[in-house]
Amino acid sequence: MPFMVPQIVLDDWYCVETSNGTEVVPLDVCLDAENATDLRDYLEGEVDENSEMEMTRKYGARLSAPGYLDCTDWSLCDSEDEARRYLEEVYEVCSYCGVPIPICDDGYEPKRCECGKKYLT
Numbered sequence: 001m002p003f004m005v006p007q008i009v010l011d012d013w014y015c016v017e018t019s020n021g022t023e024v025v026p027l028d029v030c031l032d033a034e035n036a037t038d039l040r041d042y043l044e045g046e047v048d049e050n051s052e053m054e055m056t057r058k059y060g061a062r063l064s065a066p067g068y069l070d071c072t073d074w075s076l077c078d079s080e081d082e083a084r085r086y087l088e089e090v091y092e093v094c095s096y097c098g099v100p101i102p103i104c105d106d107g108y109e110p111k112r113c114e115c116g117k118k119y120l121t
């Protein structure tokens with residue numbers, strides 16, 4: 001099993017404008033945030049009371065290491081397919097099992113992962 005495995009979840013999120021750009025926080029870490037400062041513990045960038053914050057329901061995609069705190073930032077997508085494509089394109093791994101997509105010099109690209117799932121990209 002690969003160290004980092006894909007996670008795709010349909011969930012509610014806060015999108016917050018911070019000094020680092022838009023950051024995404026799962027709603028369930030803080031159900032009653034009234035403004036961006038309530039989410040400070042979960043943000044990397046700086047915010048204040050006037051920072052823009054909105055709630056949205058979307059698919060979140062990331063890679064995480066089970067049993068460890070290691071994970072990539074969540075990225076939000078409109079559909080599960082889009083989330084899988086995102087993981088394939090950005091991390092070059094199978095969006096189901098996390099095994100790296102093999103890269104072949106001769107231009108041949110495999111259509112399926114060793115876990116049996118078809119690649120979308």
Ligand SMILES: [Zn+2]
Nearest residue numbers: 094097113115
């Ligand atoms: Zn796979």
